[in-house]
Amino acid sequence: MTPHSVQKSPFQLAMQRLARNRFAVAGALLLCAIAxxxxxxxxxxxxxxxxxxxxxxxLAPASGHLFGTDTLGRDVLAxxxxxxxxxxxxxxxxxxxxxxxxxxxGAIAGFYGGKVDxxxxxxxxxxxxxxxxxxxxxxxxxxxxxxxxDMLPVFLALGLVQWLTxxxxxxxxxxxxxxxxxxxxxxxxxxxxxxxxxxxxLPNVLGVVVVYGTLMVPSVIILxxxxxxxxxxxxxxxxxxxxxxxxxxxPVRSYWWLLFWPSAFLAATLLSLNFVGDGxxxxxxxxxxx
Amino acid sequence: MIPPxxxxxxxxxxxxxxxxxxxxxxxxxxxxxxxxxxxxxEVVGLVGxxxxxxxxxxxxxxxxxxxxxxxxxxxxxxxDTELVGSSESALRKIRGNRISMIFQDPLSSLNPxxxxxxxxxxxxxxxxxxxxxxxxxxxxxILNQVGIPGAERLRAxxxxxxxxxxxxxxxxMALLCDPELLIADEPTTMLDVTIQAQILELLRSLRETRNxxxxxxxxxxxxxxxxxxxxxxxxxxxxxxxxxxxxxxxHPLHPYTEALLKSTPRVDLPRGGTLRPIAGLPPRxxxxxLEACAFAPRCPRVREGCTQGEPALESAGPERLRRCIAPVxxxxxxxx
Amino acid sequence: xxEALALLGGIAALAATAWCPPRLTRILGSLLFGLVMGVxxxxxxxxxxxxxxxxxxxxxxxxxxxxxxxxxxxxxxxALVLLIFATTLLMYKAPGNPFANExxxxxxxxxxxRAQYGVPxxxxxxxxxxxxxxxxxxxxxxSIKVQGRSVxxxxxxxxPVSVALGLLSxxxxxxxxxxxxxxxxxxxNSVADHLSMALALFGISLPSFVLGAGMMIVFSLWLGWxxxxxxxxxxxxxxxxxxxxxxNAAVIARLARGGMIEVMQQDFIRTARAKGLxxxxxxxxxxxxxxxxxxxxxxxxxxxxIMTGSFVVEILFAVPGMGQWFVKGAINRDYSVVLGTxxxxxxxxxxxxxxxxxxxxxxxxxxRGRGT
Numbered sequence: 001m002t003p004h005s006v007q008k009s010p011f012q013l014a015m016q017r018l019a020r021n022r023f024a025v026a027g028a029l030l031l032c033a034i035a036x037x038x039x040x041x042x043x044x045x046x047x048x049x050x051x052x053x054x055x056x057x058x059l060a061p062a063s064g065h066l067f068g069t070d071t072l073g074r075d076v077l078a079x080x081x082x083x084x085x086x087x088x089x090x091x092x093x094x095x096x097x098x099x100x101x102x103x104x105x106g107a108i109a110g111f112y113g114g115k116v117d118x119x120x121x122x123x124x125x126x127x128x129x130x131x132x133x134x135x136x137x138x139x140x141x142x143x144x145x146x147x148x149x150d151m152l153p154v155f156l157a158l159g160l161v162q163w164l165t166x167x168x169x170x171x172x173x174x175x176x177x178x179x180x181x182x183x184x185x186x187x188x189x190x191x192x193x194x195x196x197x198x199x200x201x202l203p204n205v206l207g208v209v210v211v212y213g214t215l216m217v218p219s220v221i222i223l224x225x226x227x228x229x230x231x232x233x234x235x236x237x238x239x240x241x242x243x244x245x246x247x248x249x250x251p252v253r254s255y256w257w258l259l260f261w262p263s264a265f266l267a268a269t270l271l272s273l274n275f276v277g278d279g280x281x282x283x284x285x286x287x288x289x290x
Numbered sequence: 291m292i293p294p295x296x297x298x299x300x301x302x303x304x305x306x307x308x309x310x311x312x313x314x315x316x317x318x319x320x321x322x323x324x325x326x327x328x329x330x331x332e333v334v335g336l337v338g339x340x341x342x343x344x345x346x347x348x349x350x351x352x353x354x355x356x357x358x359x360x361x362x363x364x365x366x367x368x369x370d371t372e373l374v375g376s377s378e379s380a381l382r383k384i385r386g387n388r389i390s391m392i393f394q395d396p397l398s399s400l401n402p403x404x405x406x407x408x409x410x411x412x413x414x415x416x417x418x419x420x421x422x423x424x425x426x427x428x429x430x431x432i433l434n435q436v437g438i439p440g441a442e443r444l445r446a447x448x449x450x451x452x453x454x455x456x457x458x459x460x461x462x463m464a465l466l467c468d469p470e471l472l473i474a475d476e477p478t479t480m481l482d483v484t485i486q487a488q489i490l491e492l493l494r495s496l497r498e499t500r501n502x503x504x505x506x507x508x509x510x511x512x513x514x515x516x517x518x519x520x521x522x523x524x525x526x527x528x529x530x531x532x533x534x535x536x537x538x539x540x541h542p543l544h545p546y547t548e549a550l551l552k553s554t555p556r557v558d559l560p561r562g563g564t565l566r567p568i569a570g571l572p573p574r575x576x577x578x579x580l581e582a583c584a585f586a587p588r589c590p591r592v593r594e595g596c597t598q599g600e601p602a603l604e605s606a607g608p609e610r611l612r613r614c615i616a617p618v619x620x621x622x623x624x625x626x
Numbered sequence: 627x628x629e630a631l632a633l634l635g636g637i638a639a640l641a642a643t644a645w646c647p648p649r650l651t652r653i654l655g656s657l658l659f660g661l662v663m664g665v666x667x668x669x670x671x672x673x674x675x676x677x678x679x680x681x682x683x684x685x686x687x688x689x690x691x692x693x694x695x696x697x698x699x700x701x702x703x704x705a706l707v708l709l710i711f712a713t714t715l716l717m718y719k720a721p722g723n724p725f726a727n728e729x730x731x732x733x734x735x736x737x738x739x740r741a742q743y744g745v746p747x748x749x750x751x752x753x754x755x756x757x758x759x760x761x762x763x764x765x766x767x768x769s770i771k772v773q774g775r776s777v778x779x780x781x782x783x784x785x786p787v788s789v790a791l792g793l794l795s796x797x798x799x800x801x802x803x804x805x806x807x808x809x810x811x812x813x814x815n816s817v818a819d820h821l822s823m824a825l826a827l828f829g830i831s832l833p834s835f836v837l838g839a840g841m842m843i844v845f846s847l848w849l850g851w852x853x854x855x856x857x858x859x860x861x862x863x864x865x866x867x868x869x870x871x872x873x874n875a876a877v878i879a880r881l882a883r884g885g886m887i888e889v890m891q892q893d894f895i896r897t898a899r900a901k902g903l904x905x906x907x908x909x910x911x912x913x914x915x916x917x918x919x920x921x922x923x924x925x926x927x928x929x930x931x932i933m934t935g936s937f938v939v940e941i942l943f944a945v946p947g948m949g950q951w952f953v954k955g956a957i958n959r960d961y962s963v964v965l966g967t968x969x970x971x972x973x974x975x976x977x978x979x980x981x982x983x984x985x986x987x988x989x990x991x992x993x994r995g996r997g998t
Contacts, residue, residue, distance in 0.1 A: 119641035126705055129926040129979050131933035131971055137956050138713065138964075141720035222833045226938050229835050230953055239833070246839045246942065249847070259843075263836050270831035278827075354899055385902035393900075398893035402992060403915040412911070413901050447991040463901070 014207075017283040024279020027272035034269055038084035047078035049236065061257050068257035071248060079241055080261050086237035087266070090154050090224045091217040091273075097159025098220075099213055102166025103205070109167070110174030111197055121171065124164050132161035136223060140232045154227070154234055158220050169212055173205045207284045215277035218270040225266065238266040300327040300367075301503045302351070302471050307364040307374075309343070309350050309527075319578075320346045322527045323364075328471060331501040333493075335518035335535070337508055337550070339568075343527040344507045348473045351505075352389060353381040368471065387417040390464030394476040396456035400448040406459055407444030413466045428466065436462045436492060454485035461492065468500065475507045490517055511554045515539055520609065523547050526573055526584035529603060532611040543612040545591045583614070591616050629715050629749055636708040643701045648693060655696030658703040660684025666973075668764040669778060676764075694987060695980060702976050706969070711753055713968050717961050718749035724770040724959045743770050745961060756965060766969070767962035771955075777966035780951055785970065787857060788940070788947035792932050792974075795867040799874035799928060800921070806875070807882025808917060812909070814887055822879060829876030834935040838869035838942045855944040866943045870935045874928045881920045889916035915989055922986050926979045933971055 018024055041047065053073030061068040067076035109120040136157045143153035177183060178201070186196050225239025233240050245259030309321040321343040328334045336344045349355050350362045353373060366373040368388060373381065385391075393399040401409055410429045414420045420428050430441055436458040448456055457477060464472055474493065478486040494517060496502050508514050514521055514535065521538045523531040523546065531544040542548045552566040569588055582597040583589070589596065595615050603613040646654070664680025671679065687696065724745060725736045740746060744755045744767065759767050766777035806826065810819040842865060846854040852861050889895065890913055898912045899905075933949075940949040948967050955963030 119644040133934035138716040401894040
């Protein structure tokens with residue numbers, strides 16, 4: 001090896017591949033822009049999503065209210081941005097919950113293998129086939145008297161139905177890693193199961209966890225929007241804004257901006273997340289590219 | 291270039307075959323100016339390291355090179371039929387009928403979702419008018435010949451058979467239409483040594499009983515020695531040496547052949563010799579005329595002239611060709 | 627506390643069915659199969675006929691069903707019972723009760739109502755009453771909110787509506803997904819490939835009710851081709867079925883494309899070409915099965931996703947299906963309605979998954995031998 005050529009780590013190579021994927025890069029940029037706008041803009045522009053103005057009802061987009069106003073005269077731009085905070089937060093937090101559950105479950109099943117694995121995965125297979133919306137609705141009902149704006153129930157309800165895919169994937173990875181020489185070597189040296197799992201196995205699973213975590217966020221956001229549509233949402237979110245927009249759809253007068261803006265933000269976010277997730281998968285595992 | 295044995299009695303006549311792979315980034319010449327013949331009932335070995343173009347050559351004969359990237363030029367004649375430039379439908383009538391092929395991995399070469407009988411029957415359906423009872427009778431006859439007795443095998447799925455059995459099924463599938471030429475692409479590489487011997491025996495008996503010509507592709511000179519009449523050695527997409535098997539094994543002319551021999555374990559020579567791996571890797575060649583012998587960078591006998599233009603393929607005695615300006619001399623016996 | 631322990635015990639017992647020996651699996655599986663058939667048929671045939679049918683079903687199952695399927699039955703039927711139990715627990719944990727919303731109910735009146743409807747104050751007791759009703763009396767119990775009607779009377783007209791909608795959208799998603807996916811996989815990296823995959827990504831990225839609302843505006847309000855909402859004619863079915871189908875079709879398209887690309891690189895495809903088969907034959911006979919396998923294994927989750935979506939889509943398009951009853955029941959704490967719809971949904975899903983298993987083992991002979 002010549003002194004000039006620099007050894008690249010697998011991670012650097014993956015990032016290089018990711019940077020070459022135009023869709024993934026565009027998705028990541030759009031995602032950052034949306035997230036920053038949702039977090040910063042309402043405060044910077046002093047936008048108010050809640051105050052009603054009876055005089056300013058149902059205004060079409062114009063210079064004063066860029067996205068128009070809703071049926072109670074509230075600024076739609078403010079509502080879309082603040083609603084975005086909820087949707088993104090729910091997406092990330094519920095995904096974190098499901099990663100926590102899924103990774104531990106999958107790691108244990110894959111690590112111990114055999115009948116333990118079979119029993120644990122049977123349960124996952126079964127839950128996988130269920131219409132998880134049942135569970136989500138029932139769990140949400142349990143918290144129906146908690147204060148509005150308390151989002152912990154949503155995190156839990158959505159996180160607890162989304163961990164299955166993660167458990168399956170992690171289990172598959174751990175199962176193969178389990179029998180590789182470096183794990184066996186650690187075992188021969190007398191390392192405890194927990195130590196082997198944490199130090200030798202899990203770090204190697206990190207890649208797929210990141211990929212499928214990214215791909216999980218959109219499905220969580222979709223589920224949250226379902227809940228909002230059914231009237232079970234807990235805070236102002238894109239899903240709720242879309243439902244409000246649908247509620248005023250009528251053949252006589254079009255208030256398109258009430259439906260269009262939240263739908264557009266929702267779709268753009270979900271699309272970007274999918275692009276980034278797909279790009280990450282291709283970058284981290286070029287062989288699995290489909 | 292003077293082709294050896296100009297005449298018409300050849301079954302397969304390959305002349306100046308070139309296969310180039312054209313992609314947006316670059317063009318690679320995988321096979322360059324290859325010419326050889328296979329006569330009726332003859333077994334010709336095509337030998338070289340992986341990536342030397344031997345499999346590409348065999349696929350090109352069937353018109354199965356990777357499409358649309360693979361471009362074939364030159365001439366391939368089967369009897370009186372020119373295959374290069376033939377229409378796809380004309381080629382389809384030849385594949386599996388006049389030329390059949392068997393592949394390296396008998397498990398993945400058979401469709402896991404279809405019964406053996408179904409996979410055999412579709413060849414008959416395509417190329418013959420045998421149907422129903424008569425088709426079954428034909429399949430059983432061939433299976434019997436390759437050493438798989440019993441009608442119940444027709445209902446078996448590939449995963450229910452052993453590796454050797456699967457390869458026999460592949461051979462049976464290739465023989466259904468009594469092909470003039472059988473191309474065997476490393477058919478024994480994935481098999482156990484004992485099964486390997488059985489399959490070689492089977493191929494040998496085919497040639498004797500049916501006068502089938504066989505183009506036998508392999509990287510293993512030991513296997514080639516057992517089966518082939520003549521051997522064509524390929525390196526980097528071109529022929530570097532061609533000779534009757536015994537001559538090639540005992541008096542290789544090209545340093546590459548010599549190196550290959552030294553890297554192959556031999557049972558016919560006294561023990562105690564060391565195996566010598568060939569250093570380096572075969573090159574991937576660009577689409578242009580070479581300015582040096584392709585083997586020069588790895589050649590232990592490389593000399594000044596080797597890098598001044600590519601050596602031509604020259605006659606070196608009856609049925610012998612070599613592409614080298616500094617051949618291994620007849621005096622030297624291969625080291626052991 | 628005891629409830630939670632019982633639930634955990636149930637889950638453990640469920641997991642333990644993995645250790646059930648083949649002989650016991652066969653006996654237990656066919657008995658449970660007969661039992662379920664009996665319970666289901668009782669709603670349409672009456673007690674004595676259902677009993678006969680139940681015994682016959684058990685005998686037939688013992689004789690004919692593959693062990694693979696019986697294994698699933700041994701797992702799924704107890705799982706269904708456990709689900710009913712878990713659903714009961716969750717409902718009782720939720721604040722409020724079916725009688726709380728009535729105007730100023732006195733404790734005496736509430737107690738009387740509870741006794742009348744068979745809704746005691748603790749969950750295990752209700753579970754007991756419910757299971758007795760289901761198994762012994764053959765009824766899903768009275769609805770608490772819809773006076774004078776039993777849950778089966780509520781579900782009976784809604785059931786065919788939901789099934790029709792669900793099946794149509796499943797067929798649509800498979801048809802659209804396979805067509806796009808196979809085409810894209812065969813013409814890899816072509817414009818058509820990129821276009822159909824972009825379409826698929828778009829389908830994944832839109833919640834079904836946003837899609838539904840969009841279609842409603844375009845096809846009903848602007849173009850006036852289709853009715854806005856409601857039920858009754860085929861035209862009413864188009865938009866809800868499409869809204870449910872497209873997100874799934876997108877996933878299936880991606881799976882089919884990946885499967886097609888993978889299969890076309892297999893050695894046996896090269897063998898098929900070397901036999902002289904025309905390309906169309908190679909694809910239809912040799913490549914298609916391998917492509918279908920990942921798609922078929924997605925059908926179970928797809929059905930679940932369609933059900934999830936149907937809660938929302940049924941409400942959006944005012945389709946009188948079961949989803950509405952479930953959501954209404956859950957919000958009103960109408961316990962029997964929630965359980966009744968849940969059982970029917972779970973039943974459909976379980977049946978469907980069994981069919982998928984059978985299809986899977988038919989498609990891939992290598993799976994067939996396993997489990998026997």
